[in-house]
Amino acid sequence: MNRSTPPPDGRAGSLPAAYLRPGSASFTEFVAGVAPELLPGRRPLPAGMSLEAPHGTTIVAAEFAGGVVVAGDRRATMGNLIANRDMEKVYAADEYSVVGIAGTAGIAVELVKLYQVELEHYEKIEGTIMSLEGKANRLASMIRGNLGLAMQGLTVVPMFAGFDLDERRGRIFSYDVTGGCYPERDHHSIGSGSLFARGSLKKVWRPGLSEADTVRACLEALYDAADDDSATGGPDLGRRIWPTLAVLDETGVRFLSDDDLAVRVEAIVADRFGNPGGAR
Amino acid sequence: MSMPFYVSPEQLMKDKADYARKGIARGRSVVVLQYDRGIVFVAENPQSLRKISEIYDRIAFAAVGMYYEFENLRVAGIRYADLRGYSYDRSDVSARGLANAYAQTLGTVFTQEPKPYEIEICVAEVGATPERDQIFRLTYDGSVADQHGFVVMGGSNQAAEERLKAGWQEGMPLADALILAVAALAADPAGGEPRTLSPDQLEVAVLDRNRPRRTFRRIVGPLLADLLNVDSPTSHAPEFDEDVPGHHDTLSGQPAAHPDHDDDGNQGEDSR
Numbered sequence A: 001m002n003r004s005t006p007p008p009d010g011r012a013g014s015l016p017a018a019y020l021r022p023g024s025a026s027f028t029e030f031v032a033g034v035a036p037e038l039l040p041g042r043r044p045l046p047a048g049m050s051l052e053a054p055h056g057t058t059i060v061a062a063e064f065a066g067g068v069v070v071a072g073d074r075r076a077t078m079g080n081l082i083a084n085r086d087m088e089k090v091y092a093a094d095e096y097s098v099v100g101i102a103g104t105a106g107i108a109v110e111l112v113k114l115y116q117v118e119l120e121h122y123e124k125i126e127g128t129i130m131s132l133e134g135k136a137n138r139l140a141s142m143i144r145g146n147l148g149l150a151m152q153g154l155t156v157v158p159m160f161a162g163f164d165l166d167e168r169r170g171r172i173f174s175y176d177v178t179g180g181c182y183p184e185r186d187h188h189s190i191g192s193g194s195l196f197a198r199g200s201l202k203k204v205w206r207p208g209l210s211e212a213d214t215v216r217a218c219l220e221a222l223y224d225a226a227d228d229d230s231a232t233g234g235p236d237l238g239r240r241i242w243p244t245l246a247v248l249d250e251t252g253v254r255f256l257s258d259d260d261l262a263v264r265v266e267a268i269v270a271d272r273f274g275n276p277g278g279a280r
Numbered sequence B: 001m002s003m004p005f006y007v008s009p010e011q012l013m014k015d016k017a018d019y020a021r022k023g024i025a026r027g028r029s030v031v032v033l034q035y036d037r038g039i040v041f042v043a044e045n046p047q048s049l050r051k052i053s054e055i056y057d058r059i060a061f062a063a064v065g066m067y068y069e070f071e072n073l074r075v076a077g078i079r080y081a082d083l084r085g086y087s088y089d090r091s092d093v094s095a096r097g098l099a100n101a102y103a104q105t106l107g108t109v110f111t112q113e114p115k116p117y118e119i120e121i122c123v124a125e126v127g128a129t130p131e132r133d134q135i136f137r138l139t140y141d142g143s144v145a146d147q148h149g150f151v152v153m154g155g156s157n158q159a160a161e162e163r164l165k166a167g168w169q170e171g172m173p174l175a176d177a178l179i180l181a182v183a184a185l186a187a188d189p190a191g192g193e194p195r196t197l198s199p200d201q202l203e204v205a206v207l208d209r210n211r212p213r214r215t216f217r218r219i220v221g222p223l224l225a226d227l228l229n230v231d232s233p234t235s236h237a238p239e240f241d242e243d244v245p246g247h248h249d250t251l252s253g254q255p256a257a258h259p260d261h262d263d264d265g266n267q268g269e270d271s272r
Helices: A027-034 A105-126 A132-144 A194-204 A211-228 A258-271 B009-026 B067-087 B095-112 B158-167 B174-186 B221-228
Strands: A059-064 A067-072 A076-078 A081-084 A090-094 A097-104 A156-164 A169-175 A181-184 A187-190 A244-249 A252-255 B030-035 B038-044 B052-056 B059-065 B119-125 B134-138 B144-147 B150-153 B202-208 B216-219
Touching (some): A027 B067, A059 A156, A059 A169, A059 A211, A067 A090, A067 A097, A067 A156, A090 A105, A090 A132, A090 A244, A090 A252, A097 A132, A105 A132, A105 B052, A105 B067, A132 A156, A132 A169, A156 A187, A187 A194, A211 A244, B009 B059, B030 B174, B038 B059, B038 B119, B038 B174, B052 B067, B052 B202, B059 B067, B059 B202, B067 B095, B095 B144, B134 B150, B150 B158, B158 B174, B174 B202, B174 B221, B216 B221
Parallel strands (some): A067 A169
Antiparallel strands (some): A059 A067, A067 A244, A076 A081, A169 A181, A244 A252, B030 B038, B038 B202, B052 B059, B059 B119, B134 B144, B202 B216
């Protein structure tokens, strides 16, 4: 089968037949037809080899009355080394959803980039926003496409959260490496520090918490994760590096500014002074 | 058995062109024009099948003629732009590249297929300054024209063209541009009384120069009526998206539905 490798530019002439084929509103399906090498998971790897690549770590999410909060630390590790101190791991997928990534950073970032285009592509072709369930399922199928790489150690396990415009509430979805998609209740956490973060959220989170308190609960969960997991980055007061935190409500996604986060994180650090476990 | 007759290439092309032109003239017109903060698209289109669409961050598409033919090209354009933006960078997607691809496609169909496309397309890209705006008009045979100021496509557009030529000037505010565009669409080709077009017969969208990333916004409802109202002080679309839940590609000027915004005096419109 004859496949054009680079996307055609002006000089390459008219639009290839695949572009004019009616049907799918999926960008991934389109790319799989015209330029499959651009998709993560479609590149063959030598069998039986493994390599060390930077890993992203802890993501937490918690629902509140009007939406959902998603936060991630900023550290990427490679073995015992810190590969990156200020990596972003929480991305807006579209106006009403975010993806937090854990696992092999390079592939995860590529997957998110593809996913963002996937949602925007659908929006433009169909003229409407995809349902939240639809978005969660699209992400699942993309993770499934990565199974081959995952079996060689390059796993990507994201967490997806969004505001459901039909049900008017925030929702959280978790995934496994085979593409299984699980709706989560109340709160969830993924990545190497997730055990500690989840324990922290269990004690701090309550139904009916306000937005500000939910933000604090998520930041505290990341603090607790960093306290016990060396791969999770804690608040870096010296470099002024704060976690990434997104709030989703009926007006859409909003990332908290560094100045805002600085105040909130410094308050937590101050409260933990002499009370490292945050007992209350 | 019938004998195949010889038809000269000139005659063949002329017949095809006449056929396409007739098809296009049957439809209603679309006007695209520059205003001070971007490019506005106005179509007389009371139905929900769109003639105007977003292609990419700063690029939009308008078309007249056979719906299924231009819809196919619209989707192809979105695929082209998204693939290019994904494999290079978002800033590497340009209206010029897309217009070239469309021109080749239209030209190939015109010369090789028995039936030419009965469509006309406009691809416009809003630049950082009005001088950098690009408006390309593509016709059924694949010819491209780089237009400055305004474009009228479809219908019997001579009257509309004259109306725009007389009225358009650089740096018009959105409200003036819209009123001019509607006057052009309403002009009677036979020279009689212009028709009256109500806001719900119109499909209106803008590429707003000052927005970050995706600049395409549809303008509907009270905001459109307000902009078209000569007596209203509103001369521009708001620079901020509305707080209402749902797709943020539409500006309607409707106040937000939730109670904590009720005491907010400024609802949607601003004329800064």
